[in-house]
Amino acid sequence: MEKQNHLDIYYQMVLIRRVEERAAELYQQGKIGGFLHLYIGQEAVSTGLVAARQPQDRIITAYRDHGVALNVGMSANVVIAELLGKATGSSKGKGGSMHMADVEKNFWGGHAIVGAHLPIAAGMALGDQYMESDGATICMFGDGATNIGFFHEGVNLSKVWNLPVLWVCENNQYGMGTTIERASAVSEIRQKAVGYGIPNERVDGMDVMAVRQATLKALEHIRNGNGPYFLEIMTYRFRGHSMGDPERYRESAEIKKWQENDPIGIYHAYLIKEKIATTKELDAIDEQVVEEVQAAVQFAESSPDPAPEALFEDVYAG
């Protein structure tokens, strides 16, 4: 990896963190409606995945989607504008927090029904297989999604048809407020991939380099025509499930323990220790991100709401 790649990964993780922090503030100010699910604590997962993909690889995720949006290169402007429901948002203000996408960047959303995008991901992978593209589809979902029927139908189909799809379970150990042990027959989620004959690996999701390495290996397996692969990435959300989560289901000591494993802190220390970057260089990125996010909030707040006629646009392609 080039130094610039490392700096870019650091930049993306810090950008996600700062955007999410500002989003929380904007939500508390009543400027964001609906639900808001923050990605704070899980930044290394989407960042490591996207760092390993090629442009022809699709990525699709669930409703905790701001991280992927920023990783694929959507600007903080369009992300925050979408949160504020503005016409300049990535979905023209009609999708909101849970429905970010940028098809040009091969990011296919942003899906809010738990598990429903897994069969869709299998279908997109079928599209690539059918058209003989060497692209893979990276499909992210939470541990909670592995208990719904969609998961099993989608994962089974991917193996039956040998589809080029990388299943990525972001195991943050809670489906909303229910611990994995209370919801899933096996708490080691990758065992479910074993049941479908799909090669799999459990990965430390607080280490962005580990995520990237595992993803590179998995994508190589898929690109060689070997069919689907399954990663269980162990992570933790530092904030509640969504804004307004009373968090009665976990101890503050547990949260604190995980916060000591902050993925940004870990990567920062790695870059310094390996002499890839200097503290000064990383500080400069931190400052750049703060300015960028501030400018994005200004852009979003000064953007127009969708015009009334937008209500009727894009119901049908025609």
Add this chain to the structure above:
Amino acid sequence: MTETKRITMREAISQALWEEMERDEKVFIMGEEIGVWGGTYAVTKGFYDHFGPKRVRDTPIAEAAIIGGGVGAAMAGLRPVAELMTINFAFVAMDHIVNEAAKMRYMFGGQMSVPLVIRAVGGGGRQLGATHSQTPDVIFAHFPGLTVVAPGTPYDAKGLLKAAIRSNDPVMFIEHSTMYQTRGEVPVDEDYLVPIGTSKIQRPGRDVTIVTYAKGLDLSLKAADQLAKEGIEVEIVDLRTLRPLDMAPVLESFKRTNRAVVVEEGWRSFGVGSEVVSRIYEEAFDYVDAPIRRVAQTEVPLPYNQALEQMALPQVADVIAAVKEVL
């Protein structure tokens, strides 16, 4: 004069699929038992041998995978025709129909399109019991973002299915399980299409307007023949598409006859009749000479016993009686 050939509904649907697959490499079919078996209603017989397993895809018995997979393949640029062995299984895939296919374009600001056709066989009258005999067409017509097509003639079935496959939006294409042997004249020209969202007068008449579609058309045509012997001439408007609903021919006809009956196979409450009658009252109230009647299914789950099942389903005699009531 256009050259035509008399074929069955089954042949019409089969030809539409075959011709579109020959025309466009991106069109493929997927579903339960459509390949090696040849389709449980034999619509896709011979397809597997001709087009091969890549384009004729037998699936697991997993409707969310069939429809969800179809949605994804359509988003990726293919033109899947996903088959539900019966429309009753759509409920297992309901999320992918109403939450995914119908909303994908709007929710992402027009970035995506879902050119997916869902072929689904519905209808009662074959003694399949309550879970396999439903006519739930209106449920799908409720959702903006979906297109719902339900033909009643081989001509319309072929032309509408071809139009559906070429459409850039998700289309529910609903076939009736007792109508595969229905015969009719169909153009020999492979490139005729029937535009989606157009109703059509299938039989002209001066006395009463019957508004119907699919199996209801079959009942209405038979009723019209008998009524004609008594000197009553009904005009039959076939909706053909439930969403978007083309009311223009209905209103035009009603303004001439001032009397109407709506005939559908589904349950009466919240049905096609409810919608059509509302629109007539909203848009042609001054032309109403008699209360509009609805002929529909009795509000019970369909029983297995043949006599009881037929009691619950609308019959030709019910259509005749309703027409006489409004006269």
